[in-house]
Amino acid sequence: MLLNNQRKQIIFILLLSYCASIYSQRLSADGGVMLRAEITIGNQNQWLKLGAYGFGTLNYGDISVESGLSIATYQFLKRHTVKIPGLAYSYEFFALAGIGKNSNLLGSSVSNMNTSLLFNPNGKGGFNGLGFGFSKDYLPKSLKSYSLRRGAFLMRFSNANHNIHFSFQNDFSIGLFKGAGTDYGVTGSLDIGFTKIIDPQTIQKVGIGIDLFTPRPDYSQSPRNSINSDDGRKNVWYTLPPFKELFYGNLYGYATHQENNVSVHAKLGANSQKTGAYIQNILHDGLGLNPRFPWPVETKNKIYLEISGNVFYKAITND
Template identity: 35%
Template structure:
């Protein structure tokens, strides 16, 4: 976590220098309405994003904090609360004053952008950490994720790749692995047109139940290959599996933001992805994905009203 704090502190120090130093700092409070096949909720969020440039070296970092009173989460109808905190930081070559790096987050967020900056470019890489929280019976699915971000931007266009996986190593120890939202990935393209932002992307979102390691694995059809030994899962929600493969469409102006996601929740693909990861790393046995069930349509509509603050004025 120190890495992300240092990135933000560095972004905030530019005002103390002159000449070759420049930078920005922006924040927003957001209100979301989420309507989807697996999630129905209100969401209240805070997004902070900063950049700093010294000659041709730039850093950028952000924090996205969300609290959601939900009616449906992970496909489960149980009124309760969920929350998340996302930290990310990148370092690279170029000048990033148009703020397009603010749109790399995987959790709910608002993007900051400056359409008056038309000649920026940035080629960088960094790290991301996500803390997922929940209450009630879904509390057992709390976990922490870590991953990698790559971003390449030219003028008013940006391409980003963001991937996280649940981890159980410092600074994420004692969080448990292979339960809840175990993996996410998104490759996205964002562009500024006048005072509007447009984005498209392809993403993946995986969810698995909590395994009961105190019970001996049993034989189960986990893939189209053969019957394999698979783990027994804890109740309740011992059969709660999702692999959402989706397309993302983003629109934002000064007043509203919209993110629509449409795709498929496919159990065979989920088993394939997790089996490849587990088999290659020697993690055995497998999880009991219901591969004989057909995939289902997946959608999520995020209507967002941002209240932005520019700390540079």
């Protein structure tokens, strides 16, 4: 009897060890962290930023989850076209789930807050998946009321060294989409990008983007503003000071080149009030949202330009 019990215990231990071995062989993790300093100059934003960015993946067989977290503080001279100095803080979190071995860390490219990238040139596993995120900017002084949380819907498709991502950000709050539900400020953004690992030290990204910004609506007044009202057929908000006329509709292309511990990121496009109004009017009219905003649709288009330079330290690990 004692011998039989010992045999059963030995068999159980061997089976448990075998299962643990198989499990550990199928479970893998990759990740990286980055500390960076960034300077940005442009006709809408100018700042010096210090930040940290962490990104990681967890894979079990062909099932994968990935997540990123960023925090930063920055001293700015201009923000959202407003020339005012101040110290601001921001954070961003996102998570995606999908299929693939997911070892190249190209999911770091979906970050809206970082203009430099984490990547693993030795990781050949791709990824196809989707997820959600949220971010917030803490602004001071007269811009404090525009310290809003935005939600994000994300999609990503990657192979060994290429990646395509889609990011839609908005301030509405529905389910896993955790915006502030305010419908003003940087109310909506769209980013579609392509990323490629060139060699072990070099990565490049190109894409297109849209950013819409509107001032705070004045809920104390009836939405009978005549501007952007289609001759009075549509309800339009009045807006609150001190930024009653602060609108922009940025349509732009962007490119990033990163090599060793330095990266350069540039955006070039147009600030088109008419296009911004057209996009937001479709959403507000078609989806039955709040009244329109008084976009100055007769304003001529302006050039939108922004250039960022980064120096950073990064560390990559993989199991």
